[in-house]
Amino acid sequence: MTSILVFVEHKNGAPRRASLEALGAACATGLTPIALATGPGAANAAAPLSAAGAKKLVVVTGADSYSPDGAAADVVAAVKSHGAVAFLAAASSTGKDLLGRVAGLLDCAPLSDCTSLTYAGGTFTVQRPILAGKAIVTAQSQSAIFCATLRPNTFAVATGSGSAEVVSVASAGGKVTVTGVAAKGDAKLDVKEAPVVVSGGRGLREAAGFKIVEDLASAFGNAAVGASRAVVDSHWRPHGEQVGQTGKTVAPQLYIAVGISGAIQHLAGMRTSKVIVAINKDAAAPIFKVADYGIVGDAFEIVPALTEAVKKAKAAN
Amino acid sequence: MKIIACVKRVPLTDAQVKVGADGASIDSTGLVYSLSFYDDLAVEEAIKTKEKLGGEVTVLTLGSSDASKELRECLAKGADNATILLDPNWAARDARSTAKALAARVKELGGELVFCGRVATDRDQSAVGPMLSAYLGWACVTDVIKLELTATGGTAQRETESGIETVSFPLPAVITCDKGLNEPRLAGLKGIMAAKKKTIDETAPVAVDAAVKVLKVELPAARKAGRIVGEGAAAVPALIDALRNEAKVL
Numbered sequence: 001m002t003s004i005l006v007f008v009e010h011k012n013g014a015p016r017r018a019s020l021e022a023l024g025a026a027c028a029t030g031l032t033p034i035a036l037a038t039g040p041g042a043a044n045a046a047a048p049l050s051a052a053g054a055k056k057l058v059v060v061t062g063a064d065s066y067s068p069d070g071a072a073a074d075v076v077a078a079v080k081s082h083g084a085v086a087f088l089a090a091a092s093s094t095g096k097d098l099l100g101r102v103a104g105l106l107d108c109a110p111l112s113d114c115t116s117l118t119y120a121g122g123t124f125t126v127q128r129p130i131l132a133g134k135a136i137v138t139a140q141s142q143s144a145i146f147c148a149t150l151r152p153n154t155f156a157v158a159t160g161s162g163s164a165e166v167v168s169v170a171s172a173g174g175k176v177t178v179t180g181v182a183a184k185g186d187a188k189l190d191v192k193e194a195p196v197v198v199s200g201g202r203g204l205r206e207a208a209g210f211k212i213v214e215d216l217a218s219a220f221g222n223a224a225v226g227a228s229r230a231v232v233d234s235h236w237r238p239h240g241e242q243v244g245q246t247g248k249t250v251a252p253q254l255y256i257a258v259g260i261s262g263a264i265q266h267l268a269g270m271r272t273s274k275v276i277v278a279i280n281k282d283a284a285a286p287i288f289k290v291a292d293y294g295i296v297g298d299a300f301e302i303v304p305a306l307t308e309a310v311k312k313a314k315a316a317n
Numbered sequence: 318m319k320i321i322a323c324v325k326r327v328p329l330t331d332a333q334v335k336v337g338a339d340g341a342s343i344d345s346t347g348l349v350y351s352l353s354f355y356d357d358l359a360v361e362e363a364i365k366t367k368e369k370l371g372g373e374v375t376v377l378t379l380g381s382s383d384a385s386k387e388l389r390e391c392l393a394k395g396a397d398n399a400t401i402l403l404d405p406n407w408a409a410r411d412a413r414s415t416a417k418a419l420a421a422r423v424k425e426l427g428g429e430l431v432f433c434g435r436v437a438t439d440r441d442q443s444a445v446g447p448m449l450s451a452y453l454g455w456a457c458v459t460d461v462i463k464l465e466l467t468a469t470g471g472t473a474q475r476e477t478e479s480g481i482e483t484v485s486f487p488l489p490a491v492i493t494c495d496k497g498l499n500e501p502r503l504a505g506l507k508g509i510m511a512a513k514k515k516t517i518d519e520t521a522p523v524a525v526d527a528a529v530k531v532l533k534v535e536l537p538a539a540r541k542a543g544r545i546v547g548e549g550a551a552a553v554p555a556l557i558d559a560l561r562n563e564a565k566v567l
């Protein structure tokens with residue numbers, strides 16, 4: 001039974017959706033998926049991970065405050081002890097941080113932010129965007145152990161049966177320690193993972209203009225607020241919300257761009273969204289070239305009306 | 318302290334990309350290069366650290382001798398030395414072979430603190446910094462937006478999906494720099510003159526076999542043509558209808 005190790009991020013045992021997607025990609029290879037979770041409550045992840053296809057859960061104990069190099073050493077130990085042929089994680093900030101460390105420790109070439117993954121004849125082949133999505137590379141790993149992160153919102157979550165065997169191992173610990181996290185508050189979804197992203201640009205005139213964008217996001221219930229670099233540079237919004245080449249790459253089900261012109265660096269971060277809606281007063285704005293649906297006009301008139309309509313549509317569901 | 322900033326030249330972010338004749342590379346004709354956005358932050362942080370804690374800054378790139386233009390700009394801003402690990406095939410190197418070559422040079426230089434960019438905006442891997450730390454056996458903190466250093470260690474803040482993390486770490490360390498950490502300075506006239514006199518080391522990197530085989534490079538499929546559903550608030554019902562019944566995302 002050749003296995004594939006998946007690092008699972010979780011909050012007190014509730015796995016992140018992006019980690020479940022990575023587990024889904026592991027299941028799709030036909031190899032035996034082993035999940036690894038570390039930190040308080042990791043054992044609680046057994047049920048949701050079994051339901052998403054994990055055959056085994058390695059619970060790393062003694063790592064109450066996360067150590068990135070410690071986690072990498074724990075992953076490498078588990079890869080070796082299980083003879084796993086691959087290591088997968090979500091292309092989140094934790095996953096990307098882990099990937100280079102694990103690949104370095106295993107002396108293998110990492111492939112980050114993959115958008116497709118196949119396993120055939122003992123070889124892993126991936127697709128991944130480069131140059132901010134302006135080109136797509138198809139590449140084969142020639143390393144003994146395949147190491148990759150997978151783009152959120154791109155792979156399907158699997159359904160598993162039975163319950164995963166749970167084993168505990170003690171953490172090796174590390175040099176670097178997370179001593180605190182200023183949480184964003186549970187209600188706030190991250191742009192990278194939210195199924196719906198409502199982004200605003202300079203067309204909103206000032207920081208206070210984002211009220212209409214926030215209202216629209218909360219009408220969806222599952223939406224995050226995003227921003228163009230122009231507004232982040234003007235300090236209207238935090239950098240964590242910036243979408244684009246020097247911000248985050250997002251691929252939600254629905255991306256709504258409000259008062260954003262659609263500069264190439266912005267498109268780089270959102271062009272693989274499933275459905276794109278643009279609201280802009282300039283019918284010639286480049287954002288309309290990638291939008292599936294556009295409304296030309298004043299955001300301050302259109303967005304509040306859209307918010308009301310979305311609330312109604314959601315209530316009727 | 319021996320401080321090293323690793324920098325890479327990448328195509329300008331508004332570059333028009335063409336696929337090479339072999340179908341498995343980027344056609345580099347006509348591409349204009351500059352330092353990757355985040356590597357400017359790495360250079361700035363290296364110089365700021367030298368100004369605060371003392372020491373010497375070396376800028377290090379694995380690339381072609383064309384990089385001397387950008388390295389000279391780094392010298393003009395306040396870096397002391399510059400090295401190019403010459404490889405005509407640098408653009409095709411994978412993250413592993415890049416990190417191994419950089420690690421070997423960092424050891425030779427006796428580096429104690431390395432700054433990298435969060436990501437090089439060509440291959441978009443975000444891997445070389447943490448890999449380098451693994452090869453060196455050093456601590457590493459990625460995506461740093463705030464940094465406080467002493468001679469033996471430091472604390473950093475990094476932005477994650479769940480909020481801002483505070484991290485403590487010992488030296489030696491690799492730090493990867495994210496937007497917000499600093500505002501890169503411009504070179505002054507005095508620095509530019511001084512940089513002209515400095516020599517840029519050129520040396521061969523250690524040989525490492527590639528471990529990734531590129532089968533194909535292609536342009537992304539064009540999005541299917543969209544449509545303007547209307548003008549002003551009056552178009553909202555048509556949009557809702559399209560999202561609900563056509564796109565099925567509502």
Ligand SMILES: Cc1cc2nc3c(=O)[nH]c(=O)nc-3n(C[C@H](O)[C@H](O)[C@H](O)COP(=O)(O)OP(=O)(O)OC[C@H]3O[C@@H](n4cnc5c(N)ncnc54)[C@H](O)[C@@H]3O)c2cc1C
Pocket residue numbers: 200201202203204227228229230231242243244245246247248258259260261262263264265266269279280281282285297298299300330354
């Ligand atoms: C190296 C580099 C990296 C970059 N990285 C990024 C990145 O990661 N992300 C990013 O977004 N940008 C990035 N940029 C910047 C990018 O080039 C653009 O400058 C930026 O995206 C523009 O932001 P914007 O669309 O909000 O503003 P603008 O281009 O000023 O557009 C504002 C839009 O709002 C519309 N508008 C005005 N008033 C209204 C109204 N009342 N109602 C509706 N519409 C209205 C206008 O018609 C216009 O289209 C980068 C640039 C460089 C050089």
Ligand SMILES: Nc1ncnc2c1ncn2[C@@H]1O[C@H](COP(=O)(O)O)[C@@H](O)[C@H]1O
Pocket residue numbers: 323324325353355356359377378379380407412415419432433434435436437438440441442443444445446
């Ligand atoms: N060829 C290179 N020469 C020097 N530094 C590099 C090179 N490639 C990557 N780096 C460093 O590693 C960082 C991350 O690169 P990457 O892993 O390719 O996204 C960059 O921002 C640089 O600091």
